[in-house]
Amino acid sequence: MASQVAPPIAPPIPGTHIFDGAAAQKGYALNAMCFSFNEAANRDAFLHDEDAYCDRFGLTPQQRDAVAQRNVLAMMAAGGNIYYLAKLAGIFGLNVQDVGAQQTGMSVDAFKQMLLDNAAAIPTRETARG
Amino acid sequence: MAKVIGGVFTSHVPAIGGAIHRGAQNEPYWKPFFDAWPPVREWLGEQVPEVVIMFYNDHGLNFFLDKMPTFAVGAAAKYRNEDEGWGLPPFPVPPGHPDLSWAIIEKLVAEEFDITTCQDMLVDHAASIPLALAWPAGEAPVKIVPIAINTVQHPLPSAKRCLALGRAVAKALAEWQGDETIMVMGTGGLSHQLDGERAGFMNPEYDTFCMDNLSVDPDALTRHSVHEIVELSGTQGVEILNWIAARGALGDKVHEVSRSYHIPISNTAAAVMVLETEAARAAGKAGAEKTAELA
Numbered sequence: 001m002a003s004q005v006a007p008p009i010a011p012p013i014p015g016t017h018i019f020d021g022a023a024a025q026k027g028y029a030l031n032a033m034c035f036s037f038n039e040a041a042n043r044d045a046f047l048h049d050e051d052a053y054c055d056r057f058g059l060t061p062q063q064r065d066a067v068a069q070r071n072v073l074a075m076m077a078a079g080g081n082i083y084y085l086a087k088l089a090g091i092f093g094l095n096v097q098d099v100g101a102q103q104t105g106m107s108v109d110a111f112k113q114m115l116l117d118n119a120a121a122i123p124t125r126e127t128a129r130g
Numbered sequence: 131m132a133k134v135i136g137g138v139f140t141s142h143v144p145a146i147g148g149a150i151h152r153g154a155q156n157e158p159y160w161k162p163f164f165d166a167w168p169p170v171r172e173w174l175g176e177q178v179p180e181v182v183i184m185f186y187n188d189h190g191l192n193f194f195l196d197k198m199p200t201f202a203v204g205a206a207a208k209y210r211n212e213d214e215g216w217g218l219p220p221f222p223v224p225p226g227h228p229d230l231s232w233a234i235i236e237k238l239v240a241e242e243f244d245i246t247t248c249q250d251m252l253v254d255h256a257a258s259i260p261l262a263l264a265w266p267a268g269e270a271p272v273k274i275v276p277i278a279i280n281t282v283q284h285p286l287p288s289a290k291r292c293l294a295l296g297r298a299v300a301k302a303l304a305e306w307q308g309d310e311t312i313m314v315m316g317t318g319g320l321s322h323q324l325d326g327e328r329a330g331f332m333n334p335e336y337d338t339f340c341m342d343n344l345s346v347d348p349d350a351l352t353r354h355s356v357h358e359i360v361e362l363s364g365t366q367g368v369e370i371l372n373w374i375a376a377r378g379a380l381g382d383k384v385h386e387v388s389r390s391y392h393i394p395i396s397n398t399a400a401a402v403m404v405l406e407t408e409a410a411r412a413a414g415k416a417g418a419e420k421t422a423e424l425a
Contacts, residue, residue, distance in 0.1 A: 010355075010357040015329075016326050016328050016361070016364075017325060018284050019283055020284040021285075028195060031194075032196075034215075035190055035195075037215045039213070040213060040217060073326075073327070081282065083190045083282055087190070087214070087215030087216070090215050096145075096396055099324065100324065100330045103325065103329045104328075111329075114330050115330055115332075115393070118394060119392075119393040119394070122393060
């Protein structure tokens with residue numbers, strides 16, 4: 001019988017969470033709830049009774065806490081994927097700069113400035129035509 | 131015989147849709163991005179594509195984690211865009227081209243790509259916004275074949291596999307007996323990361339490497355693993371896979387027609403490029419010479 005060989009483990013990327021099979025299993029209920037927010041009626045139902053709505057999707061206690069605290073990093077630790085979480089954030093009127101500021105521990109203004117500062121690193125080059 | 135003219139490659143950030151709906155194209159924040167589009171539209175006006183093969187990724191409108199295809203090919207006569215959770219008005223989506231979809235599906239499976247086929251498919255902002263940017267007057271005057279690539283749930287297909295997928299689509303287009311003028315779109319990116327403590331990450335150097343090589347040496351983009359691309363480009367920067375696949379569909383030799391790169395829109399390093407095929411270049415030159423003669 002062939003021995004099992006563990007796949008090579010890529011070194012972690014600081015501050016970066018790969019949404020893999022383990023996360024997808026762990027986060028299924030939370031992500032399913034967020035996916036439901038594509039429909040306005042479901043967004044309204046969540047706002048009307050958050051606890052009941054979380055119950056309907058069977059969120060784990062960890063996921064419930066993370067949602068109650070509006071804590072994006074905690075939602076990710078509970079298996080949340082940002083593409084689905086963005087739909088939840090939208091209900092609270094938060095955009096991706098707000099969410100980025102929260103995760104990096106910066107003010108929204110400081111986070112936006114950091115985004116702008118990335119422009120300084122653009123290599124200079126003449127625009128090609130032809 | 132069908133003519134493949136080239137491709138339009140663009141970022142597809144949802145906030146672009148918001149800016150279009152608000153009419154914010156000329157605001158200082160948005161103008162540098164929207165300024166990329168007049169040259170693109172000029173090229174589209176010269177080439178007049180009738181079909182768009184759209185390489186993009188779904189962000190949780192059509193696909194959820196219950197069923198997550200690595201490669202999904204639309205085979206519908208109609209596609210729809212719907213509310214993605216933010217209550218924005220849906221963009222108009224042009225009709226499909228089922229016969230061409232099935233020709234592509236036949237070729238991809240013959241080339242040993244085990245794809246998913248979709249006769250009922252919503253297309254999200256990653257498809258609808260690029261079409262709205264290219265044809266701002268309303269529904270794009272084309273038929274579409276959407277090809278969705280999983281960039282959400284790892285493991286993702288490798289860059290090498292995505293380029294090979296695109297090249298198999300190129301073979302399908304070369305064999306297609308219709309006489310349409312066909313273009314491709316590759317959407318997403320460039321570098322950005324929405325999640326984690328590294329949120330806000332961008333990498334102009336890597337983006338420039340991608341843009342410089344996309345036309346002349348797309349294989350250079352396949353030397354990085356998906357993990358390395360995440361490191362270089364951000365967790366959502368992996369959407370470059372859509373660009374790589376779209377580039378593959380254009381065949382070997384293409385020319386860069388236009389390029390725009392601007393930081394930031396939303397949390398993203400935004401890029402817009404047009405590449406054209408030899409066939410389109412010859413037609414464009416012939417057209418230009420004819421115009422010159424008439425002048």
